[in-house]
Amino acid sequence: MERVINSLRGRLLAVVLLINAALAPLLYLGLSRIVEEGYADLFVNSVRSYSRMVADQLEAVPSQDFAARSQDVLDDFAVSGLVVFAQIEDGTKRVRSAVSQLPAPGRxxxxHFHEHSDQAYYISHSVKRDDHEVVLRLGFDETPTLEQIAAAKRRVLAAVLAFALVSTVLAIALSRVIARPVVRLREAAKRIARGEVSTELLQHSSIAEMRELSHHLEHMRRELVGTSERLQSEIREREASEGKRLELERRLQHRERIATIGTLAGGMAHEFNNIMTPILLYSQLALNGTAQNGALASDLKRIVAAAHRARSLVNRILTFSREMDSQEARVFTLAPTVAEALALVRAIMPANIEIVVDPLEDTPPVSGDPGQLHQVVVNLCLNAYHAMRVAGGRLTLRLGAAEHAGKGGARERYAMLQVADTGHGMEPAVMQHIFDPFFTTREVGEGTGLGLSVVHGIVTSMGGSIQVESAPGRGARFTVLLPVATALEPAATDVA
Amino acid sequence: MASIVVVDDEADVGDAIRRVLEHSGFEVRAVNDAEAGLRAIEERPPDIVVTDVIMPRMNGLELVKILRTRFPRVRVIAISGGGSLGIQTYKPDAISTHAYLAAVREVGAQEILTKPFDMDELLAAVRRQLPN
Amino acid sequence: MRRAFLYLLLLSVSGLLHGGQKSVVLIARADSKVSDLDSLTVRKLFMGWPVLVNGGPLHAIRNRSDEQLDEVFLQQVVAMSQSAYERQILTGLNRQGSIRPEDVTSQERVLQELLTDPNAVSFAWLRDVAHNPKIRVIRVLWSE
Known part of the structure; x- marks a missing residue:
């Protein structure tokens, strides 16, 4: 019950019914009053006019006939219209119409209409005769008017009741029209709340405000659904990238396992090479001192052949391990690789060349093949060594991080490797060509001229850049910038 | 009679090389590390030094570098084990090997042999470095 | 004490004269030219029709100082209901350019108007004007 009262329809109905309950009696009373007054006014007006007319006519009746005819005159008036009582008073003499149905009034x-509640309206007029005045008294029947009033009141009551009924019915219909879209909106909202977010909120209604409301709600729903879909797709993307990350991690682990196997295989191959060397040499030596056709020679040849097979097998293993090592890019920091290359460079450099490592701090991780970077370092150092071979000098190696605008204009971070020498330097014309293949300033037989072009190729393939600053007699400085590996790929630990 | 000093930390390898060269009529002294090799060379400079590159303490490259300055006439045949130098010793690495070969050439080794090599390859390399 | 008794006696005498009978009378100023008006002329006057006495138009004043007086006026003089009378007056005003009788709601005002205008005619309870020497009763309109 409470639910019905609290519902929109219930409220609307209750308000309309209350208005009807309060207004209908007022309306009835008001209309009855108007009807009563109207009828009374009409009655009073007509009886006053009529009695005045009667009095005037009586005045005009000739004197000689008056006394004799007064009875007939009164009867004439009494039989027409509403007159139910007629009497002429002349002093103490009274003439009364024979058709008078009412007794003489007391006073x-x-x-006013319906005064004294005697169902009659009495009027008296002085009628002037020749020498004196007589009084004409007329009584008018009020009952027909009273009946008319009662009938009119009944009609008013019926009209008011009909009005109340119709307005109630209309209120029910209207409340339904108003409530239906609201109820539908509520149902749709419930479904959306249950997760059926594609439920349309648009409602057809003849009420403009309802249409507008549902339109706005639908607009809002689409916005929200759009937002939630965007969020969901973002979540999916994140899950996908998480999956990608896991896949990368998995592949990295796999690769490292393979690399470990490769390293082990490489190490074993090295040992095998050491072992194979005396086997080959001794068996060949023995073969030399043996008659070529003897059974011993044949046995020794088999040893040599087996050793050759073993050598080719080891080479294959080495090739495999190298491929394992270099077939995919690794994420690594420069310092360990540079330190390794530096050990080689230190071995090469003569005493008149000083090697300065300006602090060998570690760099941000880069992506690529450490072996190739190793080659870059060695080649750059060899280049420096050639520039300083005659006069000696100082080779400075620096590692660090740099930052400058990338292709997109945004600041990007780079790992930096710098190799500087105090050698003879270069002419600008030479500098233009140093990265060209087979370009060399060295004497014939000193070098292939491939070194710097190989460096350039490797650095470019790693997505980095190389710059050179130099002037004749003032040395040269090579700066290699390598893009920092994306954070997604975890830095690979160096294979021990 | 040409004189040859063989330096290899692997005694088996050094001995085998010595046996082959002696068999071919060379005068051979074999030692197991670079310092000993250097002492032998200082004692009586040979015509040819056959040296391993990767060795503990002083490695072959350093030895070759010293020879280049102090005994420029001595010919050097370097023997590569296919490994690399430095921190990650014995880590086979294609580029390192190339770099290593380049380095050995830079410091002045005339010949490079990769283990395991045939007797004939060794003898051919030796004969190429002899004056006549 | 004796004087109070005298007043009481006078009052009772006047009560005998007027107490039993209530009359509405047509009145004018004491020196008015109006001698008598028949009931039809009175009705015409209060319906706004021009009524000439000695060449001068009469000035009708409707005395509305008392409700019963007004009802007597409506019933006896114009013989209409209030609303019908209003309608008639308005029709006359609009169609024939008749003069609307002046509505005055206080007895004093009625007397004052009558005294200032020799052509003015009004009506009142007889008892209110019987002892006024400045007012002349023209005729009895109604009595009971």
Missing amino acids: GEDF
């Missing part, structure tokens, strides 16, 4: 006359 005076009426001035």
Whole structure:
């Protein structure tokens, strides 16, 4: 019950019914009053006019006939219209119409309709005769008017009741029209709340405000659904990238396992090479001192052949391990690789060349093949060594991080490797060509001229850049910038 | 009679090389590390030094570098084990090997042999470095 | 004490004269030219029709100082209901350019108007004007 009262329809109905309950009696009373007054006014007006007319006519009746005819005159008036009582008083003499149905009134006359509640309206007029005045008294029947009033009141009551009924029915219909879209919106909202977010909120309604409301709600729903879909797709993307990350991690682990196997295989191959060397040499030596056709020679040849097979097998293993090592890019920091290359460079450099490592701090991780970077370092150092071979000098190696605008204009971080020498330097014309293949300033037989072009190729393939600053007699400085590996790929630990 | 000093930390390898060269009529002294090799060379400079590159303490490259300055006439045949130098010793690495070969050439080794090599390859390399 | 008794006696005498009978009378100024008006002329006057006495138009004043007086006026003089009378007056005003009788709601005002205008005619309870020497009763309109 409470639910019905609290519902929109219930409220609307209750309000309309309350208005009807309060207004209908007021309306009835008001209309009845108007009807009563109207009828009374009409009655009073007509009886006043009529009695005045009667009085005037009586005045005009000739004197000689008056006394004799007064009875007939009164009867004439009494049989027409509403007159139910007629009497002429002349002093103590009274003439009364024979058709008068009412007794003589006790006193005076009426001035208001339905006065004295005697169902009659009495009027008295002085009628002037020749020498004196007589009084004409007329009584008018009020009952027909009273009946008319009662009938009119019944009609008013019926009309008011009909009005109340119709307005109630209309209120029910209207409340339904108003409530239906609201109820539908509520149902749709419930479904959306249950997760059926594609439920449309648009409602057809003849009420403009309802249409507008549902339109706005639908607009809002689409916005929200769009937002949630965007969020969901973002979540999916994140899950996908998480999956990608896991896949990368898995592949990295796999690769490292393979690399470990490769390293082990490489190490074993090295040992095998050491072992194979005396086997080959001794068996060949023995073969030399043996008669070529003897059974011993044949046995020794088999040893040599087996050793050759073993050598080719080891080479294959080495090739495999190298491929394992270099077939995929690794994420690594420069310092360990540079330190390794530096050990080689230190071995090469003569005493008149000083090697300065300006602090060998570690760099941000880069992506690529450490072996190739190793080659870059060695080649750059050899280049420096050639520039300083005659006069000696100082080779400075520096590692660090740099930052400058990338292709997109955004600041990007780079790992930096710098190799500087105090050698003879270069002419600008030479500098233009140093990265060209087979370009060399060295004497014939000193070098292939491939070194710097190989460096350039490797650095470019790693997505980095190389710059050179130099002037004749003032040395040269090579700066290699390598892009920092994306954070997604975890830095690979160096294979021990 | 040409004189040859063989330096290899692997005694088996050094001995085998000595046996082959002696068999071919060379005068051979074999030692197991670079310092000993250097002492032998200082004692009586040979015509040819056959040296391993990767050895503990002083490695072959350093030895070759010293020879280049102090005994420029001595010919050097370097023997590569296919490994690399430095921190990650014995880590086979294609580029390192190339770099290593380049380095050995830079410091002045005339010949490079990769283990395991045939007797004939060794003898051919030796004969190429002899004056006549 | 004796004087109070005298007043009481006078009052009772006047009560005998007027107490039993209530009359509405047509009145004018004491020196008014109006001698008598028949009931039809009175009705015409209060319906706004021009009524000439000695060449001068009469000035009708409707005395509305008392409700019963007004009802007597409506019933006896114009013989209409209030609303019908209003309608008639308005029709006359609009169609024939008749003069609307002046509505005055206080007895004093009625007397004052009558005294200032010799052509003015009004009506009142007889008892209110019987002892006024400045007012002349023209005729009895109604009595009971």
